Amino acid sequence: MTVTRDQILDELKRLTLPDGGNLVSRDMVRALSVDGPQVRFVIEAPDPATARKMEAIRAAAEELVQALPGVEKASAALTAHEGKPTGAPRGAQAAPAGGDSAPSLKIGGHPKPQTAPMKPAGIKHVLAIGSGKGGVGKSTVSSNLAVALAKQGKKVGLLDADIYGPSQPRMMGATKRPASPDGQTIEPLTAHGVTLMSIGLMLDETKAVVWRGPMLMGALQQMMTQVKWGELDVLLIDLPPGTGDVQLTLGQRSALDGAIIVSTPQDVALLDARKAIDMFQTLKVPLVGMIENMASYICPECGHEAHPFGHGGVAAEAAKLGVPLLGALPLDLETRLAGDAGTPIALGDDKQAAAYAALANRLIEDGLA
Numbered sequence: 555m556t557v558t559r560d561q562i563l564d565e566l567k568r569l570t571l572p573d574g575g576n577l578v579s580r581d582m583v584r585a586l587s588v589d590g591p592q593v594r595f596v597i598e599a600p601d602p603a604t605a606r607k608m609e610a611i612r613a614a615a616e617e618l619v620q621a622l623p624g625v626e627k628a629s630a631a632l633t634a635h636e637g638k639p640t641g642a643p644r645g646a647q648a649a650p651a652g653g654d655s656a657p658s659l660k661i662g663g664h665p666k667p668q669t670a671p672m673k674p675a676g677i678k679h680v681l682a683i684g685s686g687k688g689g690v691g692k693s694t695v696s697s698n699l700a701v702a703l704a705k706q707g708k709k710v711g712l713l714d715a716d717i718y719g720p721s722q723p724r725m726m727g728a729t730k731r732p733a734s735p736d737g738q739t740i741e742p743l744t745a746h747g748v749t750l751m752s753i754g755l756m757l758d759e760t761k762a763v764v765w766r767g768p769m770l771m772g773a774l775q776q777m778m779t780q781v782k783w784g785e786l787d788v789l790l791i792d793l794p795p796g797t798g799d800v801q802l803t804l805g806q807r808s809a810l811d812g813a814i815i816v817s818t819p820q821d822v823a824l825l826d827a828r829k830a831i832d833m834f835q836t837l838k839v840p841l842v843g844m845i846e847n848m849a850s851y852i853c854p855e856c857g858h859e860a861h862p863f864g865h866g867g868v869a870a871e872a873a874k875l876g877v878p879l880l881g882a883l884p885l886d887l888e889t890r891l892a893g894d895a896g897t898p899i900a901l902g903d904d905k906q907a908a909a910y911a912a913l914a915n916r917l918i919e920d921g922l923a
């Protein structure tokens with residue numbers, strides 16, 4: 555008989571810590587692996603000083619697990635956070651066991667082992683919005699699409715997973731830090747009818763984020779599993795540009811229903827968009843389609859139409875790759891100003907809002923929202 559992870563965690567819950575809670579409720583168990591009768595795990599203390607006081611707990615935890623039926627050898631190691639890394643989350647302490655201070659939630663710890671792809675229970679569809687190149691308007695498209703879908707009566711969530719340059723708080727006009735009243739779950743914000751969460755809102759915005767892959771994975775896992783998203787028709791995930799750890803983690807570890815790629819028509823952007831498409835295909839994430847942004851510019855003075863980033867490049871690329879072209883959005887001053895003001899252009903009723911409404915309708919017709 556092989557011991558299960560749940561049995562081990564249940565056993566560890568029996569071990570009460572001197573300052574309250576147990577190893578599981580205090581989220582200290584890491585890297586639990588069960589290899590037949592061999593069990594290994596790590597106990598991660600919030601700091602080296604606490605770790606030094608926990609040797610007896612480590613030994614007791616090892617002994618308890620070793621006594622479980624089906625376990626031949628259990629080994630537990632102690633580690634500790636080495637202080638706050640650069641770009642560390644605000645309140646980067648483990649959730650306090652008690653006391654007067656408000657519980658805080660550590661963002662970006664080591665990921666927990668998963669048995670199934672992440673998809674919060676109440677969410678019907680999860681769509682990632684990516685781009686190869688930065689600055690092509692992926693966040694602008696994400697926020698406006700979210701608002702346009704909400705205007706159609708859909709329950710929409712928007713997760714800003716761009717930890718290196720989170721822009722949704724500004725674009726959606728919601729910069730308050732989400733609360734974590736119990737130190738375990740995060741209450742997302744609401745803006746313009748959209749349920750919003752940004753990893754950036756949990757970080758110190760004055761510091762650059764220097765995170766290793768595992769911490770990124772842990773942070774994304776938390777966004778998917780600890781945020782109280784509630785019932786949603788669709789969760790849009792605004793990815794960072796490129797094909798890095800965030801994209802890989804989400805593609806491999808969460809149940810994405812599709813990916814949308816935003817690109818400008820210029821060659822350098824298309825070159826990178828192709829790489830992003832290739833990555834999603836490799837990860838077997840269905841490609842919903844491409845969106846051409848900054849496709850044309852209408853001079854407000856004379857009405858002349860110009861194509862500063864080229865013309866038709868995304869349509870041609872989409873046709874070549876056999877991916878639908880979902881829409882072409884112009885370069886538009888009002889779109890930029892609305893984004894900067896935290897009131898996405900899709901909230902209004904002008905031509906740009908209509909273009910986003912058409913995009914939203916298409917996703918709804920395709921059964922993706």
Ligand SMILES: Nc1ncnc2c1ncn2[C@@H]1O[C@H](COP(=O)(O)OP(=O)(O)OP(=O)(O)O)[C@@H](O)[C@H]1O
Pocket residue numbers: 685687688689690691692693694695716719721794795847848883884885886887889890891893894
């Ligand atoms: N169609 C558009 N017309 C005018 N300005 C736009 C348009 N799309 C995006 N912008 C502006 O371009 C800038 C970059 O857009 P945005 O932040 O959405 O791009 P991104 O691809 O998400 O960038 P990053 O790589 O930094 O995440 C922003 O100032 C935004 O307001």
